[in-house]
Amino acid sequence: MLQSASQVSPRIIAELAAIVGARNCISEPAALKTYECDGLTSFRALPGVVVLPESTEEVALVVAAARRANMPIVPRGAGTGLSGGAMPVPGCVVIGLSRMRRILEVDLENGWMRVQPGVVNLEVSKHLAPLGYYYAPDPSSQSVCTIGGNVAENSGGAHCLKYGFTTNHVLGARLVLSDASVVDLGGPVLDTPGYDLLGVLVGSEGTLGIVTEVVVRVLRKPEATRTFFATFPSTDEAGAAVSAIIAARIVPAAVEMMDRLAIVAIKAATGVDWPDVGAALLMDVDGPLAEVEHTAAQATSIAASCGALEIRRPKDEDERQLMWRGRKSAFAAVGRISPNYVVQDGVIPRSEIATVLREISRLSAEFGLRVANVFHAGDGNLHPLILYDANVPGEEAQAEHFGGEILKLCVRSGGSITGEHGVGADKAPYMAEMFTEQDLDTMGLLRCAFDADNRFNPSKVFPTPRLCGDRPGKYVPTPLEISGEAGRG
C-alpha cells in the first residue's frame, strides 16, 4: 500500500520550520520514511512534512499554518499503534508529539498528574512508584507508547479488567482544534458542567484535535497482589476456569490466556520455563491483603477443579515480573516462529470464548495458516496472531482475509471489531459490519462538532468520509488531490 511521495511547497516548509525550529521540521524524503507507518507496517504512506513541536503554542501555530495551506494533519505519538491510526495521508503534516515529554504537575492528595502527551506510559508509573502510586492503564507496549497515543486509542491493557481503560483514567485534556484555538476539556475537578466532551475525545483516534496536555488519574498501589500461572490441556478448560472464577464473584485485576502456539513462541523468545501445554492462564488479583488472600485461594482452587494441570505461584516479585514479561512479549515472540504475522484484535462476549476459538481453529485449517492466540480472557478481548510467510505468493493477502473473517465472527458473536488497537486505517472498512449507516452518521455529527474541516486524521475510523454538510468548513480537497497527484485514504 505504498503511496507515492508528495511534495510540499518550500514556502510552507519554511513557515513550519520557523515555528518549530529547523531541527524539528523534517522534509527530506529519506528522513520522512521513518514516519511512513506506525506499528501496522503493511500500511504505508509518505507524509508531506513532519514537525516535532515542543509546546501547545507551537502546535497551535502549526495547525493554523496547515489550515491556511489547506493541508490535512495527522497526529502521532510513539507510532506503536497497530491499526494504522498514525499512518500519514498523502501531502499531510504529521505532528509528532514525542518532544513534548515533560511531567508538569503531580497532586497525590487529589489523585492526579498533568503530563505532556509525549510522556511514555510506563514513565508515569515509574515516576509515581517511589511514592506508592501508579497509573492503571498498562498496554503491552507501555514501555514505549505515549500517553497522548493512549488517549487517542483509549488504550487498555491486561489490568483494565478491574481498573478500566484510558477513558476511565483521564480527567482532563488540553486540545488544539482545527481552527487553531486551544481549549481545556474536563480537568482535575470532576463533573465540569456541560457535555462530556472529554469522554468523546478519548478513543477518537486523533480525528477531533491535537491533545497537548493530559490530566491523568493516579491510584494508590494496592496493598497486595497475588499472581498465579495455571496450565490446562486445552483452551476449553482454561476458558471454563475463567468463567467459573468470575461467576464466583471474583474480579481479578487481570486474566490472560495463551494457547499452545503462543506458549511455544513466548518460550522461544524469552526463555521462560513454561511447559508445552494446550493453554495457560496468567492471573493477578489485587487489593487489601485479607481480601486478596481469600480471592487468590478461591481462584486457584477453582482453576484446579476446572482441570488445571499445574498451578505455579511466583516465589518473588522478580519471578512475577518474568511471567508478565513473557505475556507482554507475546506479539514480538511470534516473530521467532514465523517470518511474518498479522496481529488481530477483536472482542467477543466472554461466554463465547470456547465456541469462537474452535471456529478460529477451523478457519485456520481452511486457510492453511497457523494462529497463535494470546488474549485478555477476562473481558473476551482476543488477539489471534495469524502466521504467514510473505515470500509465499498470496499468503499475505490470505492472512489479511483470514483476519477479516475473524472480525466478522466477533461481530456475529455480539462483540466488537476492536477492543484496544483502534479502527485506524486498517479496520475502517469493517465499521459497517458493526454499525449501521445511521450509527456512523451519528458519529459523524460528533466529528463535525469538533472538526468540521475534516482536517485531523482524515480517512481514518470511518469507511467513507463523513462530510459536515453545507456549513462553513466543509471539507476541501487538498491541491494535491485536485491535481490528481494523490488520492485520499
Next chain:
Amino acid sequence: MSIVARPGTEADAILGASPRVVYAPQSIDEAREVVALTGRERMRIAFVGGGTDLELGGPLSGLDAIVRTEGLGRIVEYAPSDMIITAEAGTTLAALQAVLAKEKQRLSLDPPLPERATLGGIIAANAFGPRRTRFGSVRDLIIGVTIIRADGTLARGGGKVVKNVAGFDVPKLMCGSLGTLAMIATATFRLHPAPENSATVRVPKQSAAGVRTLAARIKAAQLEPTSVVALSGAPDRFDVATRFEGFGAGVAEQCKRMAELHVAEGQECETLAEAEATAFWQEHDGARTQGALRVKIAAPPNGVETVVRSIAPSFETLESPRFVWYPTVGLGFLTGTPLNAKHSVRALTVLRAGLADLGGSAVLHAAPQQIRATEDVWGPSPAAFAIMERMKERFDPQRRLNPGRFVGGL
C-alpha cells in the same frame, strides 16, 4: 399505530413550562414515531423518566409535549455470565437491581430514589450515589446506548462487550446531556458481582480538616472502601461513614484496620450494626433529596476546608441545611429550604466565588423561582462551550429537545 397520549396539565410542568400533550410510547418503535412526529410538527419536547431530577436545568424556552418513558421498561438482554445488561430507558434502577440480585450481581450505581429513578434519567442527569467512590459514575459503567435522534432516526453507539473501542463514544456523550441531544432508548451497562459482605464504619464529629485527614489516612493505609461519605447538619461538624464490601475476611479486616487507625489518633470509630448502617445510608439519601434548594458542589478533595468556609453563609440562610460531601471524590451536595431568597442568592455568590478559586463549580439542581431569577443554575459557561453549541446544533438543529434547559441556554 396509536400512541398513548393525553392532554398535558400543570402537574406535568417542567420548570414552570406546561406541555400541551403528554405521550407515553409503549415501545422503542412508538418512541421513534413520537419523536419523528413532533419533529414534523416542530414541537418542542422533553423526556421524562421517574421525574427525580426534573428541577435540574435552566428555564425552557418553550415546551409543547412531554415524552414519558414509563412504557419502556423492558430488559432487552441480560447475560449474567458476561456481566452485562441492556434495558430500556424507562426501567427503574430498583427494578433492574431486582433482576440482577437473582444472579448475585448489581449495577454499581446508587443515586437516591431508586424506586423512581430510571436508567434514562440517571444517564441524562449523570446521577450518582456513594458508590461512586469506588465504581465511578454512569460514564464509567455504560458501554452501549441506542438513541432516537431529533428526526426519529434510531442509532446505536458502543456495544455490549465491556471492552470496545470501535467508533466514537456516543454513550459518554449522552451522560449528563439532560435530553438535549437525543432521546435515550436503551442502555447497556457493565455489571459487578454483588458483594458477599458489607459493613459501614462511622467516625463521628469531624471538622473539615478531620474529613480531609481521614480521606488521606484511608489512602495511605491502602484500604479500598466502596463508599466514603461525610454528612453534616452544621457547617463544620461531620459524621463520616466508610463502607467496605467484598468477601467476609476482607471486609472484617478493613473495618478493624479502619478502627485501629482512628483509635490511635484518639478518634471515636465504630462499625455500625446493620440497622444503624441502613439508617445512615437512608439519612444520606434524605439529605440529598430534601429542601427546595439543592446545590451540587465540585471541588478538589483537599479543598474541603475552603468548601466548608464557602458554604457557611448558605447554611445560615437555609432551613434544615444539610451538606453531603464525598471526600475521596471531591463532590458534594448542599441542600435546604431558603428562609429568604435574597440572602440565599448572596450566600450562593460567596459559595461560587470560593469554588471558582479552587477550579470547582456549583450547579443548582433545584432552586426556588426567586433564586433562579438572578442566578444561572449552571454557573459560568465551561471553557469548551463553543464545541457544545456546535454539538447541539448538529444533533438538534431545530432546537426543540429540552430547549434552553442546558448549560449556557442550549
